Amino acid sequence: MEIIFDAFASFLNIQTILFLFIGVAVGILGGSLPGISPSMTISLLLPLTLKMDITNAVALLMGAYQGAMMGGSISAILINAPGTASAAATMLDGYPMNQKGQTRKALQTALYASCAGGLVGTFMLVCFASALASLALKFGAPEYFGIMCLSLSLIASISGKSLLKGLISATIGLFIAMIGLDPIYGTARFTFGTTNLNDGIDQLAVFIGSFAVAELMFQLGEGRNELNKKPEQLNRKDSSLSLGEFLGQWFNIIRSGILGALIGILPGVGGATASFVSYAAAQKQSKHPEKFGTGIVDGVVAAEASNNAVCGGALVPLLALGIPGDVVTAVMLGAFVALGITPGPLLFQDSLDTVYAVYIAMGLAIVVLAIVGTVGVPVFAKVMGTRKSILLPSVFLICFVGTYAVRGSYFTCGMMLLFGVLAFLLRKAKFPLPPLIIAFVIGGSLESNFRRSLLYNAELGWKIFFTHPMTLTFLLAAVVLAVLLARGNKTKKN
Amino acid sequence: MENENKNASPVGLTPEQEQSIKNHQTNLIAYSATTLFGVLMATVLIPNFVRLKKNADFGPEKFPYIVAGLFIFLGIIGIVLEIVNARKEGVNIPLPKLQLKQYIPQAILILSGFVFIGVASVLGFLIASVIFMAFWLFLYGSNRLKINIIWALVYGVLIYLLFSQVLGIRFTGGILGF
Numbered sequence: 001m002e003i004i005f006d007a008f009a010s011f012l013n014i015q016t017i018l019f020l021f022i023g024v025a026v027g028i029l030g031g032s033l034p035g036i037s038p039s040m041t042i043s044l045l046l047p048l049t050l051k052m053d054i055t056n057a058v059a060l061l062m063g064a065y066q067g068a069m070m071g072g073s074i075s076a077i078l079i080n081a082p083g084t085a086s087a088a089a090t091m092l093d094g095y096p097m098n099q100k101g102q103t104r105k106a107l108q109t110a111l112y113a114s115c116a117g118g119l120v121g122t123f124m125l126v127c128f129a130s131a132l133a134s135l136a137l138k139f140g141a142p143e144y145f146g147i148m149c150l151s152l153s154l155i156a157s158i159s160g161k162s163l164l165k166g167l168i169s170a171t172i173g174l175f176i177a178m179i180g181l182d183p184i185y186g187t188a189r190f191t192f193g194t195t196n197l198n199d200g201i202d203q204l205a206v207f208i209g210s211f212a213v214a215e216l217m218f219q220l221g222e223g224r225n226e227l228n229k230k231p232e233q234l235n236r237k238d239s240s241l242s243l244g245e246f247l248g249q250w251f252n253i254i255r256s257g258i259l260g261a262l263i264g265i266l267p268g269v270g271g272a273t274a275s276f277v278s279y280a281a282a283q284k285q286s287k288h289p290e291k292f293g294t295g296i297v298d299g300v301v302a303a304e305a306s307n308n309a310v311c312g313g314a315l316v317p318l319l320a321l322g323i324p325g326d327v328v329t330a331v332m333l334g335a336f337v338a339l340g341i342t343p344g345p346l347l348f349q350d351s352l353d354t355v356y357a358v359y360i361a362m363g364l365a366i367v368v369l370a371i372v373g374t375v376g377v378p379v380f381a382k383v384m385g386t387r388k389s390i391l392l393p394s395v396f397l398i399c400f401v402g403t404y405a406v407r408g409s410y411f412t413c414g415m416m417l418l419f420g421v422l423a424f425l426l427r428k429a430k431f432p433l434p435p436l437i438i439a440f441v442i443g444g445s446l447e448s449n450f451r452r453s454l455l456y457n458a459e460l461g462w463k464i465f466f467t468h469p470m471t472l473t474f475l476l477a478a479v480v481l482a483v484l485l486a487r488g489n490k491t492k493k494n
Numbered sequence: 495m496e497n498e499n500k501n502a503s504p505v506g507l508t509p510e511q512e513q514s515i516k517n518h519q520t521n522l523i524a525y526s527a528t529t530l531f532g533v534l535m536a537t538v539l540i541p542n543f544v545r546l547k548k549n550a551d552f553g554p555e556k557f558p559y560i561v562a563g564l565f566i567f568l569g570i571i572g573i574v575l576e577i578v579n580a581r582k583e584g585v586n587i588p589l590p591k592l593q594l595k596q597y598i599p600q601a602i603l604i605l606s607g608f609v610f611i612g613v614a615s616v617l618g619f620l621i622a623s624v625i626f627m628a629f630w631l632f633l634y635g636s637n638r639l640k641i642n643i644i645w646a647l648v649y650g651v652l653i654y655l656l657f658s659q660v661l662g663i664r665f666t667g668g669i670l671g672f
Binding site for chain 2: 030033035036040046098163165167168171174175178182184185187188189190191192211216217219220221223224225226227228255256387388389392393394396397398400401404405408410413417420421428429430431447450451471
């Protein structure tokens with residue numbers, strides 16, 4: 001207990017609290033700008049931390065981590081372009097809420113859901129770090145394949161009115177995921193002779209193109225006169241999130257937070273998968289699943305609670321085993337090592353005070369996020385008072401800058417435009433986009449884990465999926481879930 | 495005769511029926527395109543653009559063939575279901591009339607995007623941003639020339655400075671050298 005109090009006391013000074021605020025503010029800014037990922041934001045702060053003491057450095061980095069994960073929702077809600085890949089699911093209900101004049105409410109929902117989800121993730125980190133890290137170590141390629149299949153089965157619930165169109169969308173996503181070098185043998189697939197496609201299509205180019213550019217194309221259909229009209233002033237009172245509404249989401253928050261934290265523990269899976277899985281789970285269990293996608297609080301809560309909970313989950317393998325859970329924690333590993341912190345099993349024996357410092361920094365970062373975000377939300381909401389004839393071209397330019405910033409290549413910008421056209425055509429034909437995005441995000445992992453599993457044991461071959469109990473459980477759950485969800489969709493349609 | 499539904503089209507279809515026919519037409523086109531793409535993938539794209547690995551049990555081409563098969567299977571199912579549903583509704587699905595004129599603004603937007611990429615590579619990101627920002631403001635309905643030019647300048651420079659100076663992103667220099 002003494003160690004905990006000492007660790008907490010080390011944060012109670014103005015300098016450390018200031019660094020927390022700076023970290024959160026920079027994180028929100030970085031996360032909200034498309035093309036500036038959380039890992040890039042933390043990388044930019046890294047040189048600053050080298051001259052700091054451990055407490056201040058940890059405060060800055062944890063603040064930036066939480067801020068960046070929440071910041072992605074701002075652009076997702078305001079301009080239908082996710083600031084980070086993890087905020088892609090937030091667009092599904094966040095942007096429609098914005099369009100209904102509930103901008104402030106959507107931003108507040110995203111903020112407080114992020115804070116609540118972050119708390120759940122931190123709680124999971126504190127309570128289960130060692131145990132969960134050991135379990136994650138037992139996961140091999142077959143188990144990962146099983147989890148990917150389970151995630152894919154959720155497509156049945158987010159396919160909207162037509163399961164067939166959802167499946168075709170998902171197949172398009174799988175195709176896009178195959179572009180690039182083969183994950184096992186490194187041979188080129190559908191690169192058409194250009195090295196620009198060797199790394200595949202960048203996620204942000206797909207997200208920004210599919211959502212933001214396609215939406216910009218649809219908005220053009222409204223006509224120049226309509227776009228040049230001054231928007232109605234938002235009624236402050238009507239578009240705020242009430243305490244009752246937020247507390248009514250407690251089950252959604254806890255479920256999404258747990259899902260996000262669990263998915264965050266698995267190396268390589270990431271916030272995008274977590275937010276879509278939680279979104280689909282929330283839709284499945286909702287009394288009004290047909291309202292998802294039309295602009296409801298539940299959808300934003302599920303996505304945002306989950307992606308901030310990933311922060312806590314991703315730190316589990318990092319602290320307990322020295323294995324980064326995602327790209328961001330991989331950058332953090334470098335920061336920790338530079339600060340003299342060696343993540344791994346010995347950290348819990350030799351430097352327990354550092355472990356508690358990380359836990360406390362995560363918790364305090366969430367409090368600071370709530371404060372900074374609450375002050376910032378009205379400012380961000382003001383953006384929607386701008387005429388569309390000014391706002392939309394400004395968004396278009398940001399889309400270019402954002403996708404260019406990812407790889408420093410105009411080729412990515414070209415890809416963004418092509419996906420904008422594809423998404424526009426799909427939407428015109430009433431094909432749902434979420435299945436495409438999910439399949440694209442997990443398609444690469446799905447295939448590589450499937451093929452790695454086959455390579456484990458040449459004699460067993462495909463039977464390996466039935467000899468690993470956890471894999472078999474995931475696969476059976478995937479089949480059962482897909483059938484139940486599909487039947488549920490059919491019943492609602494009838 | 496004069497009291498017939500004034501919303502009916504000249505051929506006697508209600509708006510709902512017209513919409514139903516349009517939906518069937520769109521779906522048939524989409525499912526046909528899906529099937530054709532699957533065939534194209536299996537016969538042209540995979541053989542020519544997927545490098546094989548010798549002696550591989552489950553090589554790089556297997557998964558693409560599975561995906562191609564899915565496209566063909568789902569596309570055919572869609573076509574069949576659409577025809578069956580149309581027959582149940584008693585609707586004939588004529589060939590669709592392509593009304594491409596309504597998509598001219600979208601085409602201009604996307605083409606201008608590609609031109610922007612080309613111009614930015616040559617003239618530099620900053621100059622291209624200012625020029626095209628002014629164009630896009632006009633495209634989206636802002637007719638005030640002075641406001642368009644001022645906003646294009648201010649916003650273009652702000653975005654450039656934010657990303658290049660604060661966030662360290664290196665843009666193409668072009669004729670200005672920065």
